[in-house]
Amino acid sequence: MKTVILAPLDPVHDNAVKLLQRKLTEAGYRALALPPGVTAEEVIERALAETPSAILVSRTLGYQVAETLSGLVDLADAAGLRPHTRLGVGGMAVTREIGAELGFDGVFSGDLDLAAVVAFIENRPIERNTAAASAARPKPDLTAGYSYHFKDPMIEALLDEITSQLLSWVKGKSSPGIRRAQIREAMLAEPTDSAEKSRLQEHYLQQCDTEIRAFYQAGNMPEGVRWLDRSEMERLPSLTAAVAAANSVRHIGDRPLIFTQYGTGCPLMDAVHIKVAEAWGADGLLHFDPSWGAQREGLLDGLLSHEHDGTILTLDNLRLIKTALAPHLLWNVRGHRGLNTPETQVLAQAAGADLLKINIPYGATGGGTDPVRLAVDGVYSLRLAARFGLPFDIPGNDELSGVPPHKTFAGLLVMTMLGLKLGARPIPKPLMCYSPYMMVEGCMEDNFIDMNAAKLRVWSEIIDAPIWPGEPVGFMTHTPDRVQSAMTTAAHVALAKDLGASAVTMASSDEAYSKGPISAQARVDTLRAAREMLRFMGSAGFSTTPAAERLQAQLHEGIRHQLEIIAKRGDFVAAIYEGLLGSPEDGLHPGRTGRGTVQEQAA
């Protein structure tokens, strides 16, 4: 049994030593805890008698403390202990740099990380902090364990009717978006320099806008877009060097998975944000592309940056970003709303994405794409998701336009059923937010818990499916105050956990007000705040007022009623046009981009 000496080197405080003694004893060590007030000489004398594997010192840095700690190190060296006894220090304000200056072999700060302490005593690397450990860490499957069984047969029947109509309606229809996706798949199967690939590229360009064609044929860049240069690329390895994994944001359990979103406009800056998110415990990232990219027929190509929100969606950009992602991180590429929805799924899969994102009603309203076009492209995209074996999530962000949640949820459910029928694995994303509808109707004047609880719990009455509140949680509760913003995000994360959410998407604390790319420290704010909140809550939970049950019942009934109206309309696409999933009065208008581009295929 290995011996470890634990010394407070503090006149009074030895709580950390007592805690560590219990944990190390449980781990099978002979842990000798020395009392408060012990001197460096007494520690070394005991060490000479015991020949320990390690001496662990706990001390908060303060006036003259550095000299006290370095005195212990010096004495250990002079006494000949260092070849077989490792010296570690932990305590407030002790950093790796200070530890090195003091001459210690290990530094421990923050919460007790027993695995790190044991690895230190055993003089071996902390395995979970290595790239190999990241590779070995299994990627969680958000859909595992869910049966997708409908618990509300009436809703199930209505969804079956609506989706059958839609699937029947899309038969024989195609679009430039679908053709580009098909061409892109064929191009990906070809060697880089094949003649067939060149021919396919020509064919591809025939399906593109003038602006996109000009990029390929004349080298004309869309406004604000530029190539990444060599010097930027050379910096990538240092920017994406492996980071030491932070403790999980979660205190207990393995859900919810924590997602953050990036899309700074520059893939290299994205890479840095990804590493920051990884280091602070995120489980996954979502790629956001620019809104203008959704309104063009065709995608650009190559390593491109631009000075707008959202990072340009090209295969090269995606592959570059992928290099920054630790193997254990989940990666979602957004492609749910624009004219390139099918091709986005193809590129995402080719670049190694784990999750796709498709929502016809939202993309055909808030996303600005013509409902006919997106219905055709969306169904094709779902078929791709099924073929690729990739789950897809369905964001319910149309609520932010003022749509009442029962209409948004009706749309999410249609997409859920559609995905299931096509063999894909849907993940509905009801939004935890303070939406315009809630403000106008006064549904959340007393608290933010009841309505959000109703919105998540209603799903468990309808279907056994993973629920991923997004996007991000706490939308419209944030202010320019970073502390407030981090706090409200953390509170929503904790509530989502209490309500059994499978995952959550979090914003940075400056996301709504950054006036440009968000800052790395603001990204850390919310991850850190959520971690602290989940630590605070542990297994404890929130309690709702009686209003929550009433809201949940109203919501359930509202969803059912809305689906009845949509089913009765007998035409899902027409239902979108006519505002049955969100009307102009609610704040939603049918999209117009891509109108008239759907063609009937020849038999």
Place this chain on the structure above:
Amino acid sequence: MIAIGFAGTAKNTGKTTAALTVLEQAQRAGLRLGLTSIGYDGEALDHITGLPKPRYLAPAGTLVTTAHDVLDSGTAKLQLIETLDSSTLFGPVVLAKVEQPGSLVLVGPNHKAGLRSALQRLEELGVDLALVDGALNRLAPMSVCDGLILSTGAAYDQRIPVIADHAYALYRLFRLPVLPPAADIQDENFVLTYSGGKTKTLPGTSLLTKEAARDLCQLISTPVSCLEIPGVCAPDAILDLIECGLSQLAGGQLVFRSALNLAASKDARTWLKVFNRALSLGIKIFVRESIPLRCVTVNPIFPEFTTRSGQYQYGRVDADKLIEVVTTRLSDIPVVNVMDKPQPDLLGWLEIPIKGKNHEP
């Protein structure tokens, strides 16, 4: 090769500034340089005070031993040569060559065994002068160096007499008379030698507490001509040993392994009490190993925490008085402020072999 350690009495006493002064002078003299540190040096801002730190600017061709993870922390371009056998909080210690001059961060071996091994490699690769930057008040690893430059000043204490007394105590430790290594030297036990030359070993190596001193004293039942203590010692423990074993130790010798084994424990000034008490009883004190103290640098500036701003700022004591008082106490060793103009010739006091004379081509 000559290896010079830059030790201090506390943090911010001017170790790195002294090392940089020697570095600059050695560069002008055309010496091939090796650099390392037993702590963390070369950072832009102090990790504790947040105040600016002197930066290492290494000339091309310099060999450095530093931690792998800080190889790219400066502007110098370093070529990795090999990985050495010790490790730090910033990864394994590596040997690298400065290909393009620039700033660098040094995080070298943090204990004497690692430092010995690193210095050996530097010597094998033809380095003329190896500079070992210290950390805080740590001295023990410096025992493998050939000489020491000690830095003290107001960061140790703002009372000039206290600075001088403490420097004097260290000076006395480094000036203890050195006995040649004994043929039958014991590393694992205390060794008692009686008047007839007969020896006896007792269990233990170090005396760090009064209790340990009294336990040892109980085992010394007859007068001895010599007590050799191979490990580390605390001065108050030795005082207790002397008081407890007056009749057995009086007129004999106390032999310690190394001056640095004594300097590692407690305030060096306590050793003066030991020396005085031993002198009064006719007990002579020796060491088996020491390290030449080449010079002492004094720094009148100290970091001062201001509660109004919640930050550190620079304070200073009277520079002229500081150097005058310390020089008076250390009469036969150079005492300098390296910031004085003209710059003191530190290199000259290090007795570096002239290039080409001591190395075969």
